[in-house]
Amino acid sequence: MANVVGMRRLVALLAALALVAGGAGAADAKSKPKPKPVPLCPQQTLVLSAMPVELNAVLARLDRPAGVTRETIGGHDYYLGRSGHASLVLTLTGIGPANARRAVDAAADAFRCGHRPAFREVVFSGVSGGDYIGDVVVPSSWAYEFAHSGGLVSVDDRMLATARRVFARVKPHLLTTAPAGDPACGCQTSPDAVTTVAVQHAPAVEVGGRGLTTDPFSGRELPCVPGGGDVFGCAPCIVQTDAQRDGPAFATGAVPFLDPSFFTGYFASSGDHPGYVAQDEESAAADDEAHHRGMGFLAFRGVSDGGGDPLSLPGFPAQFFYYRQLAADNAAIATLAFLAAGG
Numbered sequence: 001m002a003n004v005v006g007m008r009r010l011v012a013l014l015a016a017l018a019l020v021a022g023g024a025g026a027a028d029a030k031s032k033p034k035p036k037p038v039p040l041c042p043q044q045t046l047v048l049s050a051m052p053v054e055l056n057a058v059l060a061r062l063d064r065p066a067g068v069t070r071e072t073i074g075g076h077d078y079y080l081g082r083s084g085h086a087s088l089v090l091t092l093t094g095i096g097p098a099n100a101r102r103a104v105d106a107a108a109d110a111f112r113c114g115h116r117p118a119f120r121e122v123v124f125s126g127v128s129g130g131d132y133i134g135d136v137v138v139p140s141s142w143a144y145e146f147a148h149s150g151g152l153v154s155v156d157d158r159m160l161a162t163a164r165r166v167f168a169r170v171k172p173h174l175l176t177t178a179p180a181g182d183p184a185c186g187c188q189t190s191p192d193a194v195t196t197v198a199v200q201h202a203p204a205v206e207v208g209g210r211g212l213t214t215d216p217f218s219g220r221e222l223p224c225v226p227g228g229g230d231v232f233g234c235a236p237c238i239v240q241t242d243a244q245r246d247g248p249a250f251a252t253g254a255v256p257f258l259d260p261s262f263f264t265g266y267f268a269s270s271g272d273h274p275g276y277v278a279q280d281e282e283s284a285a286a287d288d289e290a291h292h293r294g295m296g297f298l299a300f301r302g303v304s305d306g307g308g309d310p311l312s313l314p315g316f317p318a319q320f321f322y323y324r325q326l327a328a329d330n331a332a333i334a335t336l337a338f339l340a341a342g343g
Helices: 002-031 052-059 097-110 157-169 243-253 260-268 283-292 318-340
Strands: 044-049 069-073 076-083 086-092 119-132 136-138 141-145 150-154 177-179 195-198 205-207 210-214 278-280 296-307
Touching: 044 052, 044 097, 052 076, 052 086, 052 119, 052 318, 076 097, 076 318, 086 097, 086 318, 097 119, 097 283, 119 136, 119 283, 119 318, 136 157, 136 318, 141 283, 150 283, 157 205, 157 296, 157 318, 177 318, 210 283, 278 296, 283 296, 296 318
Parallel strands: 044 086, 044 119, 119 296, 136 205, 141 210, 210 278
Antiparallel strands: 069 076, 076 086, 119 278, 136 296, 141 150, 177 195
């Protein structure tokens, strides 16, 4: 009998200890801090332009353009702003495929979300040759003819589908009259303040077709020109104040391009290429680099040299210099309409 009583006491003691241990474990679980959730990186879009006239047209149309901030990382300028709900980082690539590839790579390294770039997508807003001056072309793929290679790259399927959907229902108000622009970046008046002639058709956004990117620089990076105006300058006109900083890079980088034969070849290589809806010098390289860095890509190219010219100017470069502001403005309008729709 004593053994039975002792056994019952032992069982009761073990049960009590189990309850105490369970309560302590529950208390420990309640007091143990929960891990903090890892904050999501903000969704940002990288907006590229090759020339100041192109980027200036985008910056001027952002929400509160005076509130755009500039960050310089690794000697490269980035402009942070917003368009509707879109958070944008904008930068100049410089002219040519080598510059475009380097600029995408530098931006992907400068803005990070953990081990990956902070950008989900890359959008190019610029000018190009095409069918009709003032139109904006959004190619679905880009062929390229570089120094020692050629091929084809496609744009991001999701972004292209969004563009088709957006411009099927939205008809952005594109300009028809060519502004005189601000070629010297004097910034005395708005680039659109003085108008010239109107193109002979109603500009529209065209989605699809194949674009072409060529490399007249044979794989070299064409340097920007400090204080070089809205085409060859190193910054958008509104901030062209860093001539001293950019001077040394230009002095060393310009040497390969000083031969007069280079300019003859450059202008000759920019003639019409039948079968392509747009012809430029950056898109395929930027597309390819964006793809390798895990980012989507889409280009909006306003046509600066093509048909519909009431002055009958002799193609590139005459038409380009006359209609570059119109083309840049229309590319910016289409780019921001796309981003406003959610990109």
